[in-house]
Amino acid sequence: MMGISNIIFIVILIALAGLFAFQVSKIRRNILLGKDVDRSDRKGERFAMMARVALGQSKMVVRPLAGIMHIFIYVGFVIINLEVLEIIIDGIFGTHRIFAFLGGFYDILIGSFEILAILVLLACVVFLVRRNIGRIKRLHAREMTSWPKNDANLILIIEILLMTAFLSMNGADYVLQQKGAEHYVQAGAYPVSSLLLPVFGDLSISTLIGIERGAWWFHIIGILLFLNYLPISKHFHILLAFPNVYYAKLIPKGEFTNLSNVTDEVNLMMDPEADPYAAPPEPEEGAVPEKFGAKDVQDLHWKNLMDAYSCTECGRCTSVCPANITGKLLSPRKIMMDTRDRLAEVGKNIDQHGKDHNDGKSLLYDYITPEELWACTTCNACVDACPVNIDPLEIIVDLRRYMLMEDAKSPTEWNSMNTNIENNGAPWAFPATDRLKWAEEN
Template identity: 60%
Template sequence: MIAQILFIALCLAAVALFSYNAKKVIRNIRLGKAADRTDQPQKRLMTMLKVAFGQTKMFFRPIPAFLHLLVYAGFVIINLEVLEIMIDGIFGTHRIFGGLGALYNVLIGSFEILALGVWVSCALFLVRRNILKLKRFSGVEMTSWPKSDANYILITEILLMSAFLIMNAADAKLQAMGYGHYISAGAFPVSQFLQNLLPDSATALVMIERGCWWFHIVGIFAFLNYLPYSKHFHILFAFPNTYFSNLEPKGEFSNMKSVTNEVKAMLDPSFTPEPAEPGRFGAKDVNDLSWVNLMNAYTCTECGRCTSVCPANLTGKLLSPRKIMMDTRDRLTEVGKNIDKTGNGFDDGKSLIDTYISREEIWACTSCNACTNACPINIDPLAIITELRRYAVMEESQSPASLNAMMGNIENNGAPWKYSPADRFNWAKEN
């Protein structure tokens, strides 16, 4: 009974703490402006199934995609084993699903094979990051914490899978001895090779089996509560993020209703303006962005695929789409902490633009959409860059001299060039 009470207390504490932190994240996302992403529900559902569940965009890089698929499948399917552990922990049973017979043997055998796949994949990911040091895992934004965050998760997954396999090996050995409540249940295609490494003492085996059982489930509770502080929140957010992703043609920018009303009124004095919320042009800080942009920031996996295909970054410019998303998330987290301390309305004198993202970064972007196409979970860094540009131009009248000249020419000459409309066809006369 003591073990059951302790387990239930740990379970409730873990769920309560995760719910508390998850509510803060959701509160932060809701700081963003409204955005209607409820249209075309069938297409949105298919996008989520294809991109998030099917991971189709991952396979542009087949080797890491296959390794990630093993980790993903292991994470999803091994949770069935976690369900059994939860029931056993609450009711004091042991292998409650053992009565399924042959089906249970197939399930446990499959779990072990997947656990081995997860173990190997995570080990290879560690090698890629820390020994091979692939270029896309580096950059000015990849400071010590982002690198450590990735390593912590990979090491944790290796430890959890190791505990699962060692637990099964000790359990199988106790089953063979006919010891206590260790009923004969399950198939152990992987852990059978670990049995010779374990002691023959039943008492020692029970300690190992119980120790690994507790380590495995407590590790899962700890992992759950680590997610809100980690880039690995994408495990949960990838699905709503792809569902609510932009379905409009790539490169099609949204118009501000207030500006559209002004233009239409100038062209047609009889035009009746549509209702539009008064507010800032573009975005100065995270609360000026839409909730979709903010959810994108929390969903970013920091994989670097966006930055690795960015033509501005490849030519040595300061822009990194990954940094845009990481900076947005960092600023949003900071704003959330300010709200927790002082309530709404607190101004810390900082903003997303200038404090976190420089003018040089936003103007280096070519608006080519390479980053949005490369993202495996449909994150859109360009949308944030565009809003920051809008603020710089429409609120502050600050833009590069070349753009000011171009916009002046369009206003005066009806074209981006400095020549007057009357001289536009002079080239034809010369021929």
């Protein structure tokens, strides 16, 4: 029967669901600030990759301990929250365990939820210990400042509290069922929370109802608040992991996207029948000249920006980066974090000043330094290591293209090579007509 508590619940549900939708719309807007790129090809391969990497967690278990614990949390989070549907229905209509009519299947569901809940709780405790006492190097790099550290710890603590509330709610419910309390139907199996019987068994029915209702409210409001925390946290990957893997590149690692005007120049250079003195085609009226590379987030394509929001800050990319390992400034994780931070800043500027506002800042130089970018060996180790197929290398290469081709900034060692390529079509300091002289001499 619907009462005042149900009305309060409906208001809270609508408000927090609406806030979440609003936050997601802002992130979607930010992602679509990027340039267009077509990732609609080879759908079968994309679904297979998503099933293997995002659903099957294939790249997580490369590191077995962390991978298995993450699977506990991942599966537990997804499956346990199936019960949220029942909680929401109960909260709206004033019912209690509305799906109890499922009988034995309901017992299996609740029992499996409880087992998963304790596994999630234990995994979160282990992760907290590993992160704060184990002092794993990749979790304490220079880019892991106070907010990233606090964000990671906070999410683990929230999950522990939510699972504790869930088991406490079930434990009190189980005892109330045993005592024959009104409104508490005999339903569900409680392999974990029934162990709380010695704690709850001697309490009065009114006290138990207070515990059960308090845990119920804490659990569902906590989930709704947690949902609204995700868009401002690195844990938004919970929602973006699947589309991010689906839209990942399918071309071989190391194959870069060529700029059309550069490709045309190279083709002209390599074509023996081409007229090198022919005038280039006239640009269309009003056409904006194509920019080489990227300076700010709007110059990247939307998948790069989705990558930034999908980053879990796990540091697996940085831990295998040869440049980082040898002490250089480059950290692929920092590249993704900086891209996300800059994109969020651009989004706020749009909200406050309009879409044409220029704050005088850019991703390149203000967030990411040339020293970081030139340290990259383009080995693709970071791309291969990422559990959700993020590609920091695309961003690095585009930022380097801008520095080299727009700002004419490159390491001194590169200058002679670039000059030779421009003049001779090869990195060597002699013309193409002399390339076979070594063979003639032998």
